[in-house]
Amino acid sequence: MDFSFTEEQNMLLETTRRFVSREYGFEARKQITSSETGMSRKTWSSLAEIGLLALLVPEENGGLEAGPVETMLVMSALGEGLVVEPFLTSAVMSTSAIARLGSTVQKEAWLPLLAGGEVIAVFAHEEKAASSDPLRINTTATPAGGGYVISGSKHVIYHAPQADLLLVSAKLPEGQLALFAIPANTPGLRMQAYPTVDGRRAADLHFQQMFVPADTRLCSADANEVIADVLDLGLAALCAEATGSLDKLLAATIEYAGARKQFGVPIGKFQALQHRMADMLIHREQARSMSYLAAIRAGEQAGAERSRALSAAKVVIGQACRFVGQQAVQIHGGMGVTDELDVSHYFKRLFAIEKLFGTTDSHLRRFSAAAS
CATH class of the missing domain: 2.40.110.10 (Butyryl-CoA Dehydrogenase, subunit A, domain 2)
Structure with missing residues (x-):
């Protein structure tokens, strides 16, 4: 299967990455997370200015009307920077729900405010x-x-x-x-x-x-189908965020293993650690592939095939979050659990991702149930 992206999709990914690199360094993030609100309204407004909060807003309401693949690319870049602002719940899930279920009046009332960063929805x-x-x-x-x-x-x-x-x-x-x-x-x-x-x-x-x-009340229709769609879209987006964090954590571990010396040589020269990092790479690549699958299936009609694919993605990515996170901390040693090092923050976010939207075990059961 061809997983190459269009020119527009690559531009969206690079735009998001440049924003994260320019405005969301590790020290800036520490200041944001230690603030009273735990987020930055300035950053939220900046996300609106570059159009990311309008990603899933319909064109008739002034948005980009993108889809799950574009959402995956943005979430992956935000995962690389450990961005703590509520993009997933507001710009992805809530915006999608209002766009799908809202009346004309409700869409006109809320979607421009969400796209402009004036309102945060959960x-x-x-x-x-x-x-x-x-x-x-x-x-x-x-x-x-x-x-x-x-x-x-x-x-x-x-x-x-x-x-x-x-x-x-x-x-x-x-x-x-x-x-x-x-x-x-x-x-x-x-x-x-x-x-x-x-x-x-x-x-x-x-x-x-x-x-x-x-x-x-958003519309007068039965909301079951839309809620199920929004939950699966959110799950696919969360999987994409995990791949971005996994990329950065693996890169930090490889860099550290090449610089940290023991017995006069870099610890990355030790075969046992090379095997560990190779396994980390395999988990990362499997997670990325399953994230692509989740994004593709999230845009399809609800059914057993979509449920199986999304649960399979969450299982594989949950296993990768646990394995890569644990190995990164162990290879870094005691430094890996200190707040002064970004490794511990990636580890904690991956730990949380493994629990969110259903644990690995619960999705294994969902996968089995969808097969019967």
């Missing part, structure tokens, strides 16, 4: 009760008084403390799902915020009989 779907079915949720939306009453909780919602808009999934009395675009300052929302292991911010969201107007 896709709030994950719940604490683990389930093999990602569409099986307990949060409910009950029609009442010309609107809906939202009750329930969402668990470990990345970037929720920074959000202006929450896209909350809830189950209607008839059993189908609906998606609501709810301003983050709506009364009845209790947010428990905390830092995550990978230097980001997340929160548990508790909806305590929260009333929202009817026009906060």
